[in-house]
Amino acid sequence: MAAKKATKKPNVSGDTLKEYYREMLLIRRFEEKAGQLYGMGLIGGFCHLYIGQEAVVVGLEAAAEEGDKRLTSYRDHGHMLACGMDPNGVMAELTGREGGYSKGKGGSMHMFSKEKHFYGGHGIVGAQVPIGAGLAFSDKYKGNNRVTFTYFGDGAANQGQVYETFNMAAIWDLPVIFVIENNQYAMGTSQQRSTSTPDIYTRGAAFGIPGEVVDGMDVLAVKEAGEKAVMHCRAGKGPYILEVKTYRYRGHSMSDPAKYRTREEVQRVREERDPIERVREMLLTGKHASEEDLKAIDKEIKKVVNESAEFAKTSPLPAESELWTDIVA
């Protein structure tokens, strides 16, 4: 199956489209700011940016309902913002401050929000996949008709625990959507070098799990595929696989010199497939928004992001006594 073509005519209202634009832009500007703070030495440890992949989470969150769960890898800031977590709390966690989601003790890869049903932030490649099935098991047991979005990468798709999870999720008809964010690289290894067959969405065939591939640079196509997957899960038909073809513009993490691909390759995607530019075009050509409207959104987002950076710089470091809290022993 080929990746779906760009949705030509939006099948959502102008206001909804503007909302997707705003949400994607928030992620992009937030990540750019995080990159700056990292460069200034205000963020320590690992920091994996999501720039380029914004349409994946925004499209899938548009298909989710209140109470649905989500969890992902270490490339997690976009997921947190898209599910409504507070930018201040996320940025302050990045700078290791008291006002952060994990009180400054978790950092970029380890944030959670029970309120927003966000279950991490996982640094071990693939580790979140069985946990996602576990969450779905709990929902099925409770009979609450909730769905869990379990995100992982093309590299993680080669992990053994993914297939143990597929088997169990299929046996128990768990309401879990396995979202493979195929950004074409696992650190410095391209998908061509790491993956025996190009179509990762077919990997559930051995377990009877249906799969579908979707253009992850097209927020509307992602939303549509997400809705189909959600419907499948809520109907009690078990798990579903969505392979979302996307691309990360920045290095694997802030310390990646990105020698394994050319600048031209990145530039080409930016120019031809950028998910935010695509929606911007739709808004302008469809006359759903004027240049001025979009400038106003830009300004509003900049304000939110600048405030989050200010909060992250001024929130105090965790008190020493925090060393003894949140310990499982």
Ligand SMILES: Cc1ncc(C[n+]2csc(CCOP(=O)(O)OP(=O)(O)O)c2C)c(N)n1
């Ligand atoms: C079990 C394990 N092995 C290796 C690593 C080191 N590592 C961190 S990210 C990564 C690549 C994963 O790539 P992918 O799943 O495609 O996700 P992406 O970074 O592209 O979002 C590797 C090998 C790790 N964190 N955990």
Ligand SMILES: [Mg+2]
């Ligand atoms: Mg990858």
